[in-house]
Amino acid sequence: MAEDSQSGPTYEEVHRDFKWDVGEYFNFARDVIDHWAETPEKLALWWVDDAGREVKKTFREISENSKRFASAMQAMGIQRGEIMMVILPRYAEWWEIFIGALRLGAVIAPGTTQLTAKDIQFRVQASQAAAFITDEENAPKLEEVLADCPSLRVKVIVAARREGWVNYDEALAVASSEFEAANTRSDENALMYFTSGTVGYPKMTVHTHASYPYGHLVTGKYWLDLGPNDVHWNLSDTGWAKAAWSSIFGPWNMGAAIFVHHSSRFDPKKTLELLQQYPITTLCGAPTNYRMLVLEDLKQYKFPALRHCVGAGEPLNPEVIKVWREATGLVIRDGYGQTETVLVLGNFPYFEPRFGSMGKPTPGFDVQVVDREGNIAAADEEGDVAIRVKPVRPVGLFKEYFGDPERTASTYRGDWYLTGDRAYRDRDGYFWFVGRSDDVILTSGYRIGPFEVESAILEHPAVAESAVVSSPDDLRGEVVKAFVILAPGYEASEELKKELQEYVKHVTAPYKYPRKIEFVSALPKTVSGKIRRVELRRREWEGYKRPASSSQ
């Protein structure tokens, strides 16, 4: 086990020396994958499944198979610029398809395997997808709605044979491995991602050949801290933008090998075993993964190769970082970004992380907290997280929401792109997440961010996970309510409720304590594992009528 290192250039030096440097044309398959493929035997992908099967693929193999895939799709009539939806579990083929689509210049639209037939119909119709690639388990979902998806011309199935579908292996077997990559412009569409839908209906976020494929160079280099000898494991599902961040562009820009565990669900014990068994050097997980990992008996494990851990996607509770560090000697460095962006804030290895903070701006980004008028807020003052887009627009920012110019325009205020999150920046330049604009609770004149309260509750040993939302109150308008999942071995009781309330009053400012607590066995989450506070809030407020005498 190695220590996180903090040697090398300072934060100021890294920022001063950084320059986005992408040309007019960029194709990740040609400019990055084929570059690494020049080194024979250079490992790109290390795939394992629950049955203990292993597949290793070199950059050369990925390059070749992606050429075959591009040839095959072209032969089936799919052209540059057309949309290709891909819904696959963590099959090794997913990586070849992804690179093949970029090579062809088609626009890849990944989706998660948890989508229903109705979700698929919405996505195909909204994106006007021309091709659909999936597996045996998900093919029937598309078939159910196929009649309503007239834009689809090509259907490819992986690891199965099915009537009406082209088999992936057979198509590649007869396809040419000679394929000249489309000379795509940097500003040409490359990817279309659906957001997690934490707050509302998912948005179709368009990225160009530069904004994600090249833009994630900063994610891979500065935050994931990768180099050509690393083996990097990202726990996220293939359908979420985080897979592009940390299972494709981040690591492969840096020449690192990607470790993949093909499994239908996240199993904390298995995850720890694999970390022990394989020479995995860097780990990227969502906070929900880490919250589950720290409930295990971590003393039983040793991670000989692991040197660097990061988390993103949701706020990461300080208590989780503490427990993980005690057991492994490594901190989990929190990072912040969106489907719309590459990593824009992070605790980078070249400075001391602050637990509970999202860190500082990524090189190449001017990130600030701004007020309603777009003025930069004073230190410690809450405001909107904003990325400067004028006079210079950073490369790692999405192009638009597909077919929704009004929504795209609504994300800008003056010189800023607004992320929709609330935060404050301390005097030393660290950013602290308060909440999504809609999640902030207003009670008795106070503004309370759910994350702070959740983190305080989580410090109590009886708590495995919690979600904090506003709940109606005749007197105060709204109050803080915590939904709590108990750790194994604890029983729900009125006493425990009181104990948790008293506990929170002691670890954070007392006005934030949850006046209401409900013990639950599960929390509503998005397919990417994020807590859907919006759903809990809706439940709380449904049917509530304010008393006539209330002035609120």
Ligand SMILES: Nc1ncnc2c1ncn2[C@@H]1O[C@H](COP(=O)(O)OP(=O)(O)OP(=O)(O)O)[C@@H](O)[C@H]1O
């Ligand atoms: N390190 C972090 N700390 C706090 N919040 C984070 C962090 N990383 C990501 N987030 C949250 O996740 C959001 C980005 O997630 P994503 O792009 O998957 O879509 P979503 O906002 O969850 O879904 P939708 O927009 O459809 O509701 C951020 O805007 C922020 O709210």
